[in-house]
Amino acid sequence: MKGTMLYGPGDVRFEELDMPEIVEPTDAIIRVSVTCVCGSDLWPFRGLQPMNGPTPMGHEYCGVVEEVGKDVTSVKPGQFVIGSFATSDNHCPNCTYGYHSSCTQREFITRAQAPYLRVPLADGTLVPTPEMPSEDMMPGLLTTSDVLGTGWYAADAANVKPGVTAVVVGDGAVGLMATLSAKQMGAERIIVMSRNPARQALAREFGATDIVEERGDEGVARILDMTKGIGADSVLECVGTQQSMQQAIRTTRRGGYTSYVGVPHGVELSGQEMFFSHIHLHGGPAPVRKYLPELIKLVLDEVIDPGKVFDLVLPLEQVAEGYKAMDERRAIKALLRP
Numbered sequence: 423m424k425g426t427m428l429y430g431p432g433d434v435r436f437e438e439l440d441m442p443e444i445v446e447p448t449d450a451i452i453r454v455s456v457t458c459v460c461g462s463d464l465w466p467f468r469g470l471q472p473m474n475g476p477t478p479m480g481h482e483y484c485g486v487v488e489e490v491g492k493d494v495t496s497v498k499p500g501q502f503v504i505g506s507f508a509t510s511d512n513h514c515p516n517c518t519y520g521y522h523s524s525c526t527q528r529e530f531i532t533r534a535q536a537p538y539l540r541v542p543l544a545d546g547t548l549v550p551t552p553e554m555p556s557e558d559m560m561p562g563l564l565t566t567s568d569v570l571g572t573g574w575y576a577a578d579a580a581n582v583k584p585g586v587t588a589v590v591v592g593d594g595a596v597g598l599m600a601t602l603s604a605k606q607m608g609a610e611r612i613i614v615m616s617r618n619p620a621r622q623a624l625a626r627e628f629g630a631t632d633i634v635e636e637r638g639d640e641g642v643a644r645i646l647d648m649t650k651g652i653g654a655d656s657v658l659e660c661v662g663t664q665q666s667m668q669q670a671i672r673t674t675r676r677g678g679y680t681s682y683v684g685v686p687h688g689v690e691l692s693g694q695e696m697f698f699s700h701i702h703l704h705g706g707p708a709p710v711r712k713y714l715p716e717l718i719k720l721v722l723d724e725v726i727d728p729g730k731v732f733d734l735v736l737p738l739e740q741v742a743e744g745y746k747a748m749d750e751r752r753a754i755k756a757l758l759r760p
């Protein structure tokens with residue numbers, strides 16, 4: 423089969439790879455129905471994250487089970503399944519506390535931009551749908567594998583509840599999904615920080631009530647201005663830079679919640695500032711597996727339509743163009759069809 427490899431900055435290749443095989447008795451092999459490019463794939467693509475030689479890429483996936491190892495009991499060949507980017511056994515203490523992405527047996531999926539994928543810990547990682555979903559459900563279901571699960575976690579970790587004022591920092595795919603999630607959890611006011619007209623429009627569709635274009639100190643001043651100088655109840659940081667993190671912390675009210683789901687790059691926090699900010703800070707890699715059953719149901723029942731975040735659809739062999747389009751911000755998120 424042919425799959426996706428990143429050789430170095432800007433160098434994505436679609437080339438011959440070995441067919442995945444069952445290695446452990448707890449593995450499953452799935453035939454990937456749809457996959458996509460993640461914002462986090464762009465860090466190594468841009469040369470902003472060190473690489474150890476050529477790396478297989480992709481961690482967002484859904485598809486049909488082809489084969490399972492002899493110890494797998496909860497999924498079987500022919501079933502349509504969705505899994506997280508982090509594998510989990512679903513029963514260690516970290517999983518039991520709801521932090522599946524810190525499972526003591528965790529592995530990160532990293533070759534999903536390919537027609538076939540080996541998923542370790544299949545029983546604890548994969549969630550089947552009740553039946554084979556229709557083609558038009560695929561984009562929405564794919565989002566539950568990471569981008570929606572991460573946005574949902576951003577809202578959950580920021581304690582979004584009915585009636586709160588929420589701020590979303592970042593208008594990338596995760597920020598947009600965080601906006602949808604905050605709306606679904608009942609936020610009354612959702613302020614999205616974005617400078618891009620197309621993304622602003624989508625943010626409004628997903629539930630944004632206000633858009634703020636300013637950044638840094640000016641952005642902070644605008645949010646404080648809009649919240650009577652107090653700050654917001656819930657601030658969802660979906661970027662991962664020093665500026666976005668500072669902005670998030672400085673716009674959270676005393677006693678409020680800042681969540682952070684953008685992988686931090688060069689972020690350093692001041693102990694003094696944290697001490698006097700009086701905020702709750704909660705983030706990290708999203709425990710997507712915890713949310714999968716609920717999110718799959720919301721998509722299948724057409725309560726939410728997160729699949730709209732894909733504004734570019736490409737055959738898998740054009741994966742390099744997907745990276746390029748997202749890198750140049752011509753596309754929000756690229757869906758790939760093997």
Ligand SMILES: [Zn+2]
Pocket residue numbers: 460461462481482507568569
């Ligand atoms: Zn991802």
Ligand SMILES: [Zn+2]
Pocket residue numbers: 510511512513514515516517518522524525526527
């Ligand atoms: Zn676990």
